[in-house]
Amino acid sequence: MAKTSTRKLPPGRLKIARALKTLLGKKDFNSITTAEIAKTAGVTEGLIYKYFNDKRDLLFKVLLELFEQFLLQMEKDLKGVEGALNKLRSIIQSTLFWYDQQRVFTRILLVEVRNSPDFFKSDAYQQCVRDYSKIIMDIIHEGIDLDEIRKDIKPSVIRQVIQGSVEHVCLPAIIFNREIAVETATEDLCCTIFFGIQR
Amino acid sequence: MAKTSTRKLPPGRLKIARALKTLLGKKDFNSITTAEIAKTAGVTEGLIYKYFNDKRDLLFKVLLELFEQFLLQMEKDLKGVEGALNKLRSIIQSTLFWYDQQRVFTRILLVEVRNSPDFFKSDAYQQCVRDYSKIIMDIIHEGIDLDEIRKDIKPSVIRQVIQGSVEHVCLPAIIFNREIAVETATEDLCCTIFFGIQR
DNA sequence: CATATTAAGTAAGTGTCACTCACCCATTTC
DNA sequence: GAAATGGGTGAGTGACACTTACTTAATATG
Structure with a gap:
């Protein structure tokens, strides 16, 4: 079964996903920038593209x-x-x-x-x-x-x-x-x- | 009544609207560029922003x-x-x-x-x-x-x-x-x- | 145990795109 | 005939999504 486990995933990945969820609570997806996501997550922009x-x-x-x-x-x-x-x-x-x-x-x-x-x-x-x-x-x-x-x-x-x-x-x-x-x-x-x- | 008449509107405006309709038949809105719209309409990009x-x-x-x-x-x-x-x-x-x-x-x-x-x-x-x-x-x-x-x-x-x-x-x-x-x-x-x- | 390999993460770009601004040119209006 | 109005241009700009080359840390291997 291809379950998406929360475990085993690198911390950066989790932080990025969590950051987007947080930001989506405040504004719509289109007006959220990758820079903003990275900043909220506390990682660099490039890392987003390692995982997504x-x-x-x-x-x-x-x-x-x-x-x-x-x-x-x-x-x-x-x-x-x-x-x-x-x-x-x-x-x-x-x-x-x-x-x-x-x-x-x-x-x-x-x-x-x-x-x-x-x-x-x-x-x-x-x-x-x-x-x-x-x-x-x-x-x-x-x-x-x-x-x-x-x-x-x-x-x-x-x-x-x-x-x-x-x-x-x-x-x-x-x-x-x-x-x-x-x-x-x-x-x-x-x-x-x-x-x-x-x- | 605030009717949107097809008459009286400048030709550039009509061409732009028509261009977008044409393009939307082929691809989704996000992947249509303003340059593409202008080119299809036969006007310059700047004109789009005169009317919209x-x-x-x-x-x-x-x-x-x-x-x-x-x-x-x-x-x-x-x-x-x-x-x-x-x-x-x-x-x-x-x-x-x-x-x-x-x-x-x-x-x-x-x-x-x-x-x-x-x-x-x-x-x-x-x-x-x-x-x-x-x-x-x-x-x-x-x-x-x-x-x-x-x-x-x-x-x-x-x-x-x-x-x-x-x-x-x-x-x-x-x-x-x-x-x-x-x-x-x-x-x-x-x-x-x-x-x-x-x- | 040294070394090769992989994975996590960084930093500095780059091309594209939506949008702006200053400027024409033709009518119309006074 | 000057001023105003409205249609249209084209070069430019900042921001943004995404890339690439690199560093560092962990893991596996001979």
Whole structure:
């Protein structure tokens, strides 16, 4: 398993990653300079390019690391939950909670990486994003098999609706620095997605 | 009304905007240089800054122009449609169709502008994006009043689910250059959102 | 145990790019 | 006919992402 361990990595690398995370709490990625990252990390600019292909690659690696933590937490939350719909609710809640707590992670994922074509070749996308989607897909299939979820909608559409809704609820909160009302948002979303909007 | 008319604008300005649109068909915004834009437009680099505050502002103005066309088309499609749910279906279909046809527009809106904080101060956001949201909100309220749509879900959540779902369906198509199956996607989305996923 | 090898980290660049500034040249306006 | 206005130019500049050649420290090897 290609786990990104925190151990064994050189201190400079860790300091650089930590520096970017810190800076992303204050300003957007584009207006952060490599000089600034190096200074915050307490290393020289050149060292960044020892460990990362370029500035964006550093961003992807930071996202990867945070995403792995998120997936771990999500699967922990999922343990012991019975029923496909309950599992989907659990995922929605875990996601909203994590997005609210880990603002830097969410900002990277929802706004900073989308525009780099390279992102979709990165480990963060190829491993984590796809993993996340797959977990949801598996639950949907399970729900269909066990007659909890309608058979006449394409599972992929159900997944898109769930993921799209969650992201769209969080986006304004992330951009305008508002908090996410995790509990109520979870209920609102589940209520809407599970039962539909028609009277 | 602060309409962005195509008339009366100096030819250089039009050529610059057209050049960016052309280039965005081939590569992402970040890897397009101002020199390239100027060359494609057949003007000098300096002229860009006569008409636009900076490179990103040019992007926002191009988006504004395309968005206004989209809103016009959408409202035309909406004419004569009766019933809130039918109106929502019409909007979803118009959006999917436009997103599929106007790839450059969609790429700008869904992937290129999100990461600039300035975008949310731009006319494209303040006028068009909010206008689009408002049109949907009004229909939802109408649907609730006329007992077509459930009263027990917050209208804003319904809007988020609709917009989020549509965008999430289109995003992979835009990024990986796949076509959008407008008709089937419309039905799939409406079916899911109107009636829910629960058996 | 000396030496070769690799890895961590540095320091001084360099080319490119977004953006600026001073300046034309043609109309229009008074 | 001078002044003002608006479209357009082209040379320049600072900042920034990234490179390259080098130093030092740790590790492995004959």
